[in-house]
Amino acid sequence: MSYFCGSYPIIEKKALAGQIYSYTLLCPQIAENAHIGQFVQIKAEGYMLRRPISICQTDKEKGTLRLVFEVRGGGTDKISQLGAGDMMDIIAPLGHGFTLSDAPNGKxxxxxxxxxxxxxxxxxxxxxxxxxxxxxxxxxxxxxxxxxxxxxxxxxxxxxxxxxxxxxxxxxxxxxxxxxxxxxxxxxxxxxxxxxxxxxxxxxxxxxxxxxxxxxxxxxxxxxxxxxxxxxxxxxxxxxxxxxxxxxxxxxxxxx
Amino acid sequence: MSRPDISVDICGVRLKNPVIAASGTYGFGEEYTDLYPLERLGGISCKGTTLQPKDGNIPPRIAETPSGILNSVGLQNPGVEHFIKTDLPRLKKQDVAVIANIAGAGIEDYAETAARLDETDVDIIEVNISCPNVKQGGATWGVTCAGAESVTKAVRNATKKPIMIKLTPNVTDITEIARAVEAQGADAVSLINTLLGMRIDINTRRPILHNNVGGLSGPAVFPVAVRMVWQVHNAIKLPIVGMGGISSAADAVEMMLAGASAVQIGTAIFNDPYVPIKVSQGIERYLSDNGIAKVSDIVGQVRPWE
The missing domain is CATH 3.40.50.80 (Nucleotide-binding domain of ferredoxin-NADP reductase (FNR) module)
Structure with a gap:
């Protein structure tokens, strides 16, 4: 398992409900290595701590990562000011994801x-x-x-x-x-x-x-x-x- | 001009550059190797280690503050035997100075932990008498001259390894403590540990940290650290490893001008894991730009106003 740290282009931003945003990033290396249930650490300009956000979707073919988060304070608010075309600084993919069988024994x-x-x-x-x-x-x-x-x-x-x-x-x-x-x-x-x-x-x-x-x-x-x-x-x-x-x-x- | 020499000597141990990862922020040097080899650092000060394993405090253990963080980990660590058997052999395969950081509740714990490390390949033992996050031991030793003396003396008698005492800023006069540990045979001092702080959630009226209080670090404490390093540099002859809020090469140079022979970087790594490398490169550039041959030539070279 390995992770990367860098700035990646935002190719889509959508407002979902309330203060919840969806971002899609182009980051093929990260997408290639990501597993369901892992997360990313997003840098918020002006804040010491990065914000841990779960990966919503990974498209390994397109090399994209989709992140959905809610604005809960100054840090996530700062991140939510980023728009399509901007770069997002992330460390990813991080952590230990879900154990998912390819042939589950039932629903x-x-x-x-x-x-x-x-x-x-x-x-x-x-x-x-x-x-x-x-x-x-x-x-x-x-x-x-x-x-x-x-x-x-x-x-x-x-x-x-x-x-x-x-x-x-x-x-x-x-x-x-x-x-x-x-x-x-x-x-x-x-x-x-x-x-x-x-x-x-x-x-x-x-x-x-x-x-x-x-x-x-x-x-x-x-x-x-x-x-x-x-x-x-x-x-x-x-x-x-x-x-x-x-x-x-x-x-x-x-x-x- | 040839490339400046950025290597430093801390109590007989050569560091290829003056940048050390600060204890508690870099684990045992395993987690960041996905990004770059440990060898890019001058040294690593390992996670605070105690005689027996410790579970640490109940979370939340961290809170964000203006230009910094509060933490109250409470010395969670796998114990010194685990460190010696598992982490140290891995670390010693790499060209990086290994500093073991030890803590204890009682004097005997410090002495016994140091004695175990005496027979290992650890380069330096950093003695943490300044952890604000444990109820027993920790900072209680570091806030009085008598406490600091007794721990230093016990560790000195337990090991021939270079010992570096890590001082707390939560005292009236840090130079008194520095003089006390110098008198008891310390080989170096490192400072500053975190400043005691607190944050409260105004909606729940609960402190954000479950421990209620915790240690403040990050750029917010940097000027305090520079001041204390300068004061200690003027008070004792031992080498000083300066830390507290360093997040750029300029900060590191400033700390060295104040009197630090080397620096530790901690909190800034959470924001940018590459900071230690950027700082090391930036120090070299500063020396080149200013025609300085050796990094040791800037140590303590601040020109204070009369």
Whole structure:
């Protein structure tokens, strides 16, 4: 596994919902090496720390990377001022992505909540009709990438906290329902309570589950051990790095 | 004019350039080799290592600040035995000075860790008496002359390796501490460690760091570091490794003019992993442009106003 650091041209920028933006970069070397579930560290001019953003989609043929992020503060706001034709300074691809079988023994379920929806898109694309995507948002005006998910052929279930679109409430109930008919794997990305619920439902159903964690990061490459998470692995408690040992971990090993 | 000599000598150890990756920001030298070989650095100060493995503090462990960061890692590390067996052999295959950075809760921990390293190929032992992020030990040793003396003395008795004491800026007069460690047989000092700081999320009213407080580093602390290096340079005869917010060759030259024989770079690497190389190249250019033959010729050469 290797990563690169450099400035790459932005070939497309789109505003999705609210303060959420989609960027496509031309970076063939990175695209060639990227795996689903990995992330990039984006430099924000005037800020010390880079912003870790999950890779939404990789197109190895076109040599492009798609990144979707929400403006949450000064750093992401600065990055969002970049437009098509500008250069984005990134370190990528970073971290340890999802374990994805080429021949899964049954249906694959992806669970995405809010800004945890983008990193799961390429899983839905990989498995198409053999995938169910359960996506949760705060309300109808926060929904993103729904058409992209529909286009993958995956059965897509929308949920909103306020019930303004789709199923009202959290993703736990639809996931539980979906697991009744069996599944090969559950993959989840989103807020911690959602990940915890997804890992628990998968465990109860006896289905392997992987979750993508988020934590405040320093270097992003494993050197500074800032982004710690605790797991129980091989019967032992271990403090690992979200950036290098993750961000994807097995659902049943994470101490939430 | 031939190329300037950018090599430096720190307590008998030759560094091919004066740029050292700062402890805690560069792991054990493994993570950045995707971008460039470790050999491009003058040295690497490894992640703070303790006698026993340590899990560190509960996250979040980092917060952004104006021109800097706060961190409270809390010395998470795999322990000195792991360092000796796994990391050191890998590091010693490369042409780079290896500085082990040690910390402990009690005097005995420091002495025992240094004793284990005494029998290894480590070039220098940097003794961290200034970590602000652990409840026991760490900075508690570095804020009094008596504490600094006792750790220095114990480590001195435990090893013949060059020892470099890393000083905290969180004191009233850093020169007193520097004199105390010099008197106890330290071979060099490095400064500054981080300044104690705090950030609060105004919506949740919670400190951003789970440890509530943490160490401030980055360009925000640079002028404080320059001032302290200058004061210490005027107070003791030992070589000084200067650090604190260096992010460019100009910063490094400034730190050396203040009295540093070499520099460490940390926080800036998070922003641009290539900074250590750019700084080393930039120092060489500064020397060429100014007709200076050796980098050691600029150490302490600030011309203070009378």
């Amino acid at each position: 694959v379920i992806v669970v995405g909540g809010g800004i945890g929806v983008p990193p799961m898109l390429d899983i839905a694309k990989k498995y198409g009709e053999n995938c169910t995507a359960i996506l949760g948002f705060r309300s109808f005006d926060r929904i993103i990438l729904d058409k992209d998910y529909f286009a993958t052929g995956a059965r897509t279930v929308l949920c909103t906290d306020d019930g303004s679109v789709g199923i009202k409430g959290t993703l736990a109930a639809p996931l539980k329902e979906e697991l009744k008919s069996g599944a090969a794997a559950v993959y989840a990305c989103g807020p911690v309570p959602m990940l915890k619920a997804a890992a628990e439902e998968a465990r109860l159903a006896g289905v392997p589950c992987e979750v993508s964690l988020e934590q405040r990061m320093g270097c992003g490459v494993g050197a500074c051990v800032v982004c710690a998470c605790t797991v129980i692995r091989d019967g032992k408690k271990q403090v690992l790095r979200v950036c290098k040992d993750g961000p994807v971990f097995k659902g049943d090993e994470v101490v939430f």
